Amino acid sequence: MSTSVTRNVLRNRTLAGPTPAERVILESAISEIRVLPDGHIAVRQGEPISVSTLLVEGFMTRHVDAADGRRHLVAVHVPGDFVDLHAYALKQLDHDVGTLGRATVAIVPHAELDKIEARHRELTRRLWFMTVLDAALHRQWVYRVASLNAVGRVAHFLCEMHARLLAIGEASEGAFDLPMTQVDIGEVCSLTNVHVNRVVRQLRETGLCDVRSGRVEIHDVKALAVLGQFRPDYLYLNAATAAAAAGEPRKESPWTGDERS
Amino acid sequence: MSTSVTRNVLRNRTLAGPTPAERVILESAISEIRVLPDGHIAVRQGEPISVSTLLVEGFMTRHVDAADGRRHLVAVHVPGDFVDLHAYALKQLDHDVGTLGRATVAIVPHAELDKIEARHRELTRRLWFMTVLDAALHRQWVYRVASLNAVGRVAHFLCEMHARLLAIGEASEGAFDLPMTQVDIGEVCSLTNVHVNRVVRQLRETGLCDVRSGRVEIHDVKALAVLGQFRPDYLYLNAATAAAAAGEPRKESPWTGDERS
DNA sequence: CGAATAATTGACCGAAATCAATACGGGTGG
DNA sequence: CCACCCGTATTGATTTCGGTCAATTATTCG
Numbered sequence: 001m002s003t004s005v006t007r008n009v010l011r012n013r014t015l016a017g018p019t020p021a022e023r024v025i026l027e028s029a030i031s032e033i034r035v036l037p038d039g040h041i042a043v044r045q046g047e048p049i050s051v052s053t054l055l056v057e058g059f060m061t062r063h064v065d066a067a068d069g070r071r072h073l074v075a076v077h078v079p080g081d082f083v084d085l086h087a088y089a090l091k092q093l094d095h096d097v098g099t100l101g102r103a104t105v106a107i108v109p110h111a112e113l114d115k116i117e118a119r120h121r122e123l124t125r126r127l128w129f130m131t132v133l134d135a136a137l138h139r140q141w142v143y144r145v146a147s148l149n150a151v152g153r154v155a156h157f158l159c160e161m162h163a164r165l166l167a168i169g170e171a172s173e174g175a176f177d178l179p180m181t182q183v184d185i186g187e188v189c190s191l192t193n194v195h196v197n198r199v200v201r202q203l204r205e206t207g208l209c210d211v212r213s214g215r216v217e218i219h220d221v222k223a224l225a226v227l228g229q230f231r232p233d234y235l236y237l238n239a240a241t242a243a244a245a246a247g248e249p250r251k252e253s254p255w256t257g258d259e260r261s
Numbered sequence: 262m263s264t265s266v267t268r269n270v271l272r273n274r275t276l277a278g279p280t281p282a283e284r285v286i287l288e289s290a291i292s293e294i295r296v297l298p299d300g301h302i303a304v305r306q307g308e309p310i311s312v313s314t315l316l317v318e319g320f321m322t323r324h325v326d327a328a329d330g331r332r333h334l335v336a337v338h339v340p341g342d343f344v345d346l347h348a349y350a351l352k353q354l355d356h357d358v359g360t361l362g363r364a365t366v367a368i369v370p371h372a373e374l375d376k377i378e379a380r381h382r383e384l385t386r387r388l389w390f391m392t393v394l395d396a397a398l399h400r401q402w403v404y405r406v407a408s409l410n411a412v413g414r415v416a417h418f419l420c421e422m423h424a425r426l427l428a429i430g431e432a433s434e435g436a437f438d439l440p441m442t443q444v445d446i447g448e449v450c451s452l453t454n455v456h457v458n459r460v461v462r463q464l465r466e467t468g469l470c471d472v473r474s475g476r477v478e479i480h481d482v483k484a485l486a487v488l489g490q491f492r493p494d495y496l497y498l499n500a501a502t503a504a505a506a507a508g509e510p511r512k513e514s515p516w517t518g519d520e521r522s
Numbered sequence: 523c524g525a526a527t528a529a530t531t532g533a534c535c536g537a538a539a540t541c542a543a544t545a546c547g548g549g550t551g552g
Numbered sequence: 553c554c555a556c557c558c559g560t561a562t563t564g565a566t567t568t569c570g571g572t573c574a575a576t577t578a579t580t581c582g
Binding site: 197200201 | 559560561562563
Binding site: 015046062064066067070072074075086089090094095117118121124125128129131132133134135136138139140141142143145146147190229233234236 | 276307323325327328331333335336347350351355356378379382385386389390392393394395396397399400401402403404406407408451490494495497
């Protein structure tokens with residue numbers, strides 16, 4: 001079992017993840033490994049950026065701040081995600097990037113990405129693809145707040161996190177750690193904390209899943225997916241992981257593997 | 262004044278658009294120019310794709326269909342946008358792509374993009390950047406439906422379209438053509454057509470802007486931007502265009518120019 | 523000139539927000 | 553060790569924005 005910092009990059013996706021050689025290249029591009037405390041704002045909206053951040057362990061968010069002080073999350077990141085790879089193109093961001101709980105990140109200077117871009121076509125393409133996958137998530141987030149009611153939104157979000165954590169081996173038996181408060185979940189689903197609480201209670205009372213501070217236990221993945229209209233297509237997971245994410249009866253444990261595609 | 266089909270690509274953005282030489286390369290990658298009728302679905306969710314589509318004239322949408330038959334737009338495209346460049350990476354899409362009114366498109370086979378990727382780093386980088394810009398739009402769409410009320414959403418959307426059309430010289434004096442019905446606008450802002458109607462009336466009565474079938478006239482860009490909490494940063498427009506989009510008093514007409522960056 | 527599509531308006535309803543109060547839990551400092 | 557805080561969770565009462573239902577009036581276009 002590899003313990004490399006890039007082990008979760010594009011893991012268990014339909015798009016092939018980096019080869020061992022590419023991992024070496026990517027890791028040699030890292031200037032620094034950093035541990036960030038809970039609630040740390042790693043990137044602030046509008047400030048110039050010259051490095052990108054690969055999330056190695058823990059959770060990070062991207063959020064926009066509204067004028068009235070409210071905030072809204074536009075992404076939650078899990079290990080293996082490049083939280084601000086798009087900053088390589090944009091050089092400054094239209095949102096903040098922060099941690100959810102303590103997080104370990106690998107810093108990749110844009111100058112190193114330039115070198116990769118000059119020398120390694122395939123790896124560059126994979127990096128591009130990662131930003132495109134990111135956009136697919138955004139689209140689904142639009143759909144979520146636009147088309148689902150409160151329970152549906154929360155269900156959809158939980159299904160998504162479950163699926164993505166399955167892919168990197170951080171969920172099992174429908175259960176996973178998620179260091180988010182009900183306020184945080186509200187900022188994802190565009191609900192008040194009060195209403196998130198009611199939804200969470202409803203989900204608990206109907207036996208679908210149990211969301212308590214820091215831990216999620218889904219008792220009926222399939223039913224939750226129906227409630228949240230969740231279809232994992234947009235995550236471009238490989239077949240085995242997608243099946244598990246959709247609550248299909250599993251033959252074996254696909255998500256523990258490291259195999260590509 | 263150039264009439265090339267790529268004239269609007271990254272026009273008036275902070276990210277430099279293609280050089281004349283790159284335009285030639287891009288145009289030589291086009292296999293076909295096609296005129297699509299109103300309401301034509303160019304790409305259907307899930308079907309395999311081997312070409313990408315550059316919008317040359319007219320409007321196109323990307324939308325997801327909900328289980329209950331409702332649809333929601335996740336993007337509206339204007340000339341110069343690559344409506345499904347991300348399909349180059351994903352090979353199949355998580356949404357439909359269709360026309361709003363009659364549209365002219367240029368078809369670029371993925372095989373040609375492969376060649377560009379192999380031979381032209383800078384141009385490849387620009388293509389990547391275009392998909393990243395796209396994601397920035399998505400994020401703002403999340404924000405719109407998540408954080409704004411009905412009037413705010415419509416105002417924000419109108420401001421965005423105004424800004425983007427300014428950038429490509431398709432808006433002037435705060436007025437532009439927009440072939441969308443109130444139903445369509447509702448599918449963007451996640452509102453019913455009935456309520457869109459009420460919002461439109463309100464905007465008209467307060468003298469902010471006039472939205473009628475196919476045509477938008479903004480009488481007070483600045484006030485509308487305030488109402489929609491619109492800040493054009495996320496569009497990465499050049500300074501002159503951004504100022505005009507935010508309703509700043511303009512010195513001259515920046516959006517008619519073809520200058521880059 | 524009809525038929526279909528789009529826009530408009532009114533009456534009523536309901537999901538989630540807001541307001542308000544209480545309980546919990548874990549860390550700090552005296 | 554306990555008292556105190558502060559963030560988090562929970563629950564109830566009330567309000568509101570936008571949805572739903574229903575009907576009428578433009579438009580547009582064969």
